[in-house]
Amino acid sequence: MLMFRVLGSWARGLYLMGFGGFWLAMSYYLSRSGGMGASSTMTTMGAIGALSLVSGAIVILRAVAMTTERATLPKGSTGWRDDGKPAASDSGFDADAAIARYLEKRPETAEPAVAPEPAAAVAPPRPTFGRKQT
Numbered sequence: 001m002l003m004f005r006v007l008g009s010w011a012r013g014l015y016l017m018g019f020g021g022f023w024l025a026m027s028y029y030l031s032r033s034g035g036m037g038a039s040s041t042m043t044t045m046g047a048i049g050a051l052s053l054v055s056g057a058i059v060i061l062r063a064v065a066m067t068t069e070r071a072t073l074p075k076g077s078t079g080w081r082d083d084g085k086p087a088a089s090d091s092g093f094d095a096d097a098a099i100a101r102y103l104e105k106r107p108e109t110a111e112p113a114v115a116p117e118p119a120a121a122v123a124p125p126r127p128t129f130g131r132k133q134t
Contacts, residue, residue, distance in 0.1 A: 002069060009063030016056030023049030 027045035 002066065006063050006066050009059055009066065013056045013058075013060035013063060016052050016059060018056075020049045020052030020054070020056060024053065025049075 023045050027042050027049060030045075031042045
C-alpha cells in the first residue's frame with residue numbers, strides 16, 4: 001500500500017538524518033576539543049555524517065513526491081465515486097424501500113417477548129474475622 005511506502009520512507013529518511021547529524025556533531029566536537037585536531041579521521045567522520053544527512057533528506061523528498069501518486073486499485077474495483085453515478089456493479093437494492101415494506105407487512109399484534117424471572121439469589125454468609133459471636 002502506498003501509505004506504508006510513504007511512512008517507511010519517512011522513517012528511513014529521519015533515521016538517516018539523525019545518524020548523519022550525530023556524526024557531524026561528533027566530528028565537530030572532537031575537532032574543536034583540541035585533542036585530535038583536523039585529522040583524516042575527523043574529515044572521514046564529517047563526510048560520513050554529511051553524506052548520511054543529505055541522503056536522508058533525499059529519501060524524505062522522494063516520500064513527499066510519492067504522496068502525489070494515486071494508489072492502484074484492485075482489478076474490478078470501482079474505488080471512490082465522486083460523480084455520484086452508479087457503477088455497473090450496483091445491484092439496485094434500495095434499503096429504504098425494504099424497510100418500508102417490512103413496516104407495512106409487520107403484524108400489529110406481535111407477542112411481546114417475556115424474559116424468564118431470575119431465581120432469587122441467596123448470598124452465602126460473609127466470613128467474619130476475630131471472635132465468633134454466638
